[in-house]
Amino acid sequence: MSCGVDGSMTRHPWVIPLTAALASVVILFFGTRLPKRGAELGIASMAMGVALSAWLAVEWITGSGVPAVNQHVWFRYGDVNVDAGTLVDGLTVMMLVLVTVISLLVQIYSTNYMKNDRRYTHFFAILTLFTAAMEWLVMSANTLQMVFGWEVMGLCSFLLIGHWWEEKSNVHAAMKAFLTTRASDMGLVVGVIVLFFAAGQSFDVVELNTLALADGIPHGLLLAGAVALFVAVVGKSAQFPLHTWLPDAMAGPTPMSALIHAATMVVAGVFLLARLFPVFAQAFSIGDIGNDLGGLNPIAVIGSITIVIAALLAFVQHDIKKVLSYSTVSQLGYMVMAFGVGAWTAGAFHLFTHAFLKALLFLGAGSVSHVVHGFDLERDMGGLRKSMPVTHVTFAIGSAALIGIIPLSGFWSKEQITAQAGANGYVLFQVVALVGTFLTAGYMTRCYYLMFWGKHRGSSHPHESPLTITLPCVALAVATLLIGFLEAPALGIGLFSEWVAPAYLPAAEIGDRSTIDLVFVTELLIAAAGVGLAACALTKGFGPRSLAQRSAPARAMYGLLSNRYYLDWLYDRLVVNGIRRGLSWIVHWVDHNLIDNLVDLVGRSAVGTGVLVNRWFDTGVVDRVVNGTGGIAHRSGSALGHVQSGKVQRYAGVMLGTVTFVAVLLTAMR
């Protein structure tokens, strides 16, 4: 596939993850003996990654624009060769630049933020490995390779979230993140295998995409594969209903949150959507590449639900990191929805701009919390704009970009998602995007106001952070100011789509909207309205909490939100308890009480939906369901108890009996 004219970096991009991975191993084993306890090695490897990525970017931009694949046989079985190699195209280059730059800044920041940490060296080793895994993922030429990078990232996030494992809640958060993503990762494995056979025994990304575009894969198989892959995306990119792990992941150190939210981990899911977009588009008939426009598909629906519910949740959080983390969930919803409505370029561009501004916001939040010794918006913060001027200005730039104020980066990307959704005939999702903009403006204004305006409510004496903390913030702020202009249709600039958008996209998507149109103005007005409303409410003392004290519907809403829609609670009851003691109950239920309980269940769920918004849900219905479950479990348990004796050997006996029975049966049937 590769043509001879490719530059040397295009042919050997694997050097980038290799340096990071090697650095990680060296830090892990010899880091404590180095003068800066391993940090210098991590930063050096990241700096080298930035340099090499820049080199690669120059080669790509000046090159032929044809994706370069370099593969070698990895292993073979039978007649099938499985290759391993690198794929360099616009998406790879964009992701590499983004990942390396943000990782470098995060590591520089960490040298100060983690200064007195007892596992300082270990932290840098894992950060470096995390980056290596992401770099490996984005340049994988086949899906099997992707699985490796994907899983290593899951492991790294587990290690980093549980970095302070002395506290039990951190361990729980780490477990939750790991298990949630791990469960959905099964989707990736299943999807990769389904697509392997669907595409005639090939893991090759380019081949999969080409086949999908040419309708070379039976639609049923393609759909099965795409659904499985999307499950993986939902888990990794924290989409509804599996978003609950990401806010809990705040248990880890703040620099690692910046990395997870901006450059690695959650971005991997969106990256998968972008990488295998033809597969998803053809499977779900997403209106863009040759499909009818409009219509519903699970990707857009999940994305749009996520935008709204996460943005609402961000309003009632008191922990600044939780506000930011729900905002990440919401923005990831934007990206997923963008791919769901066929807006490839806009989605990828939002991924790019959001990475920089979210890293900036997290580093800013870390800078503030480092100084005031707390994360609580209402108890520890307030009035910091005088004492922390650099942090204040950079954080303000980040917030404004996230809200979508022209001409900052977030505006351009969000506006393009909205416009493209409309152009592709998804008016419903266009409206959701606008609602999301409004909500984003509201919660970010609240967050920013509570941090920097009013009187200082904490007991500390705030002062500006040192240079190693402010410098990354300033660098990211500059990036946030400038990168929006890579793709500003209203100004006639389309560099991002020229460099990054794959060749299979129709020319219309890349777009020549060189005028300021209705969407452009609406987006701006809505953002301004959101900021204005929130600012009015805040200066008059109308927080979500005081509003809740005044009106009953607001109180109910507040209760629902502060309990995170009862989702965690539901998972706990349903999944955890279900597995722990529900097994015998299920057997019995199917056997005897099917009809009885079905009627019962319908009744209960009707009651449940009626008062869902209310706290009655908790006391009235749920307790009864739980008691009922307990009762049934008790009765069936005593009936079926002798089957579940706990004696392993009896199980073995039953197994042997069953196998023998089936064997005899099969022999008799022949």
Next chain:
Amino acid sequence: MLLVQYLGLAAVLFCLGVYGVIARKNGVMILMSVELLLNAVNLNLIAFGAAYDTAVGQVFALFVIAIAAVEVGVGLAIVLLIYRNRSTVDFDQIDELRG
């Protein structure tokens, strides 16, 4: 070719193994019985491989041997930990999973 004889021997070994797995109390003995099961299967694989004149049977048998080694490693570690925690390896007394 003594295929039937080999298969007969394997069947006898397998039955011994099944008896051991189901009836023995001692965890170590159960693991040893599992080994018997695996080796009975190995014998089958090699016998069939020889009967049909192919190396596939031997290849599979080698795989089984490798995996059996791992299995014993893990199994013995589990038995050891059970012994440390409960000072017994009598599987009749270990019924934590009782419903």
